[in-house]
Structure formats: C-alpha cells, structure tokens
Amino acid sequence: MDPQNIAALPFKWHWINMPGPIHQGLLFLLKQNPYLVFDLAHDFDTQIPPQHNKFEIASNEIPSPAKDGNILHADWLVAAVCEKQPALRRVAGLAVEVQTTDDVLKLYSWLSYAAGVRNVFRCRGWTIVFAPDADVRRRAQNMFAAEPRASPWFVEPHMLPPIHDVEQAAKDIDRAVLTAVFHARSELGVACIRATLEAMRKVAHKHRRVYGDLMRAMMTEEQLEQIPERLFEIDDEAPLGPMELTGAYYVRGHREGREEGRCAEARKLILRVLERRSVALDEDQRHRIETASDLSTLETWLDRALTASSTAELFGSRPDDQDIGR
Secondary structure (H helix, E strand, C coil): CCHHHHHHCCCCHHHCCCCCHHHHHHHHHHHHCHHHHHHHHHHHCCCCCCCCCCEEEECCEEECCCCCCCEEECCEEEEEECCCCCCCCEEEEEEEEECCCCCCCHHHHHHHHHHHHHHHHCCCEEEEEECCCHHHHHHHHHCCCCCHHHCCEECCHHHCCCCCCHHHHHHCHHHHHHHHHHHCCCCCHHHHHHHHHHHHHHHCCCCHHHHHHHHHHHCCHHHHCCCCHHHHCCCCCCCCCHHHHHCHHHHHHCHHHHHHHHHHHHHHHHHHHHHHCCCCCCHHHHHHHHHCCCHHHHHHHHHHHCCCCCHHHHHCCCHHHHCCCC
16 A cells, blocks of 8 residues: 555554453463364364374465465464374364454455465364353354354364363363353353462463463453452562563553553554554654653544655644643
8 A cells, every 4th residue: 555545545543453351361361272173173074083182283374275475364373284294284174263342354364264274284174263251152143044064164162061060170270261161151150260360370480471461351340359359469570471472452451451451552543553654763763752641642643644745744743732641
C-alpha cells in the first residue's frame, strides 16, 4: 500500500482487531506444549499417535490455495515427527487456531489452512480449533453444519476431564491450565482454577504469571471473588516471560493495567504509522512518544499521525499543544 494512502483508511487504533489476553495466553500455552495439541488431535484421528516428543514448527504464513500470491495467516503451524520410523518423518501437521470471537470468514480460511498445512509439511494434516467460549464454539461449528466434511476439529470440554485436585494438577500444570480454561464457566470452574493456582505455587511453575492471568481473564467477577487473593500473588523478583515482555494487551486482566495496555498499543501504532508515512523523528521526539502515558493524548497523536507530514503537525503547532502529554 502506498504510505500516502494510509490516511484514507478508516483507521482508529481502538477499531483494530487485536488479540486479547485469552487468545494470547492460550496460544502461548499451546506453543509451549505441542504434545497437548497432538494428544487432542488423536481424539479426532486415531492414526495420529498420542504422546509425541518431537515436533517441527513452520511459519504461520500459508499460501492461499484459492488465489496465487495471497497469504493466509494461521495462529500456529506444527507437525509431529516420527522418531521410530524416520522414513515417514512427519506423522501429521496441524494448523492451530485459537478462536475467542465470531468470525464468518473462518468458514473459508480454516479449510484453506488445512490444505496449506499439508502443503507446508508434505504430510497429512488438518485445522484444530481451541475455542473456550461455548457460544463462540457453537456458532463456529454451525457454519459447517451443512458440510461437516469441511469442518475443522473443535476441541470440546469433555475431551479435557476436570482437574480439581491440587496433587493431580501438580503432575501436569500445563494440562491443568488448559483444562481450567475450557471448564472455567462450568460449575467446576472455580474448583479447577483454584486447584491449578495452588499447584503452580507448590511447584513454582515458570509460566505461573502468564497462566495466572489467562485463568483470571476467563473468570467472571463473581467467580473471582471465590478465589483467595494470595493465589494470585506474584513474586516481584521473578523474571518476566516472553509474552509479558511483548504483549501489550496482556495486562487487560488487571484493572490498573488496562489503560497502560491501551497506551502501549497506541504508542506502538503511532510509531508504525509515522514510519509508514516517512515522517522522521529525532531522538527526543521518539522518546516523547515512547514515554507518553496519557491515553487521550496518545489518541490525539494517532489521529494526527494519519495525516501529518511533519512532527510539528503531529505534536501541534500551538504552544499549548506543544506541551500536551508532557
């Protein structure tokens, strides 16, 4: 796209469909534990052996089978590799999708992902969907009701038996978290989440920050009141994981962090738009954007960035505008 045409787009930062904390947290969990994905895939296709230990990852960019030159983007592409039969190499490939909202375009793209993953890995493959919201999952399944052979595999809660015992959860924290996510709104949701949080504290799991936020994002206010605050306490000296360092929206699970998450995303978008529009920033101006913490100021700058041809237009030419956000 011509950078000069970007201003013609109906481009407001809060309209952009950015992944939320449940999507990002769940995808992080699956990427850390591909064995869980293939264990569940075995329920749909028994020719995919469970309990794989070796995997191959590919770029999530898939050439569209419908139109040359078009690129589709799945959430994740992964293949299980056969160690006992090297000649077979890859047992199966999967396009992994985390779905937290309604999207009618998935009627077409999920089928394309299945074709694409077969082409990428040169083996059998399909699309597997993790949609923890029962209503979103049901509506997505209904899109394929008239043609079930085209449907992706939808993970269902019954495939993940509830884990509400601390000792059992401690044996496989990652599975316990995935189970808690899919049962979060059920009558056993609070028990599953509490047992998993207790288990994470017991074994000092390395991803407890991310997993804790993921489970908290799944809960209603009423459910959250049933969980002791001590279970969400975080060791401030513990190092942050990769998602915490890069996921601006991941703080949405915290009331105090909600606005900062939006500010962080706005700062990133302002810099990106200015770069695309070839508006140069000096070191002080870049620092001014990167350290701005007032959301309304950042929204104003983003609106201006869409049409500004200079930093004077971005920050405002009037004296009172020049002081905005400082």
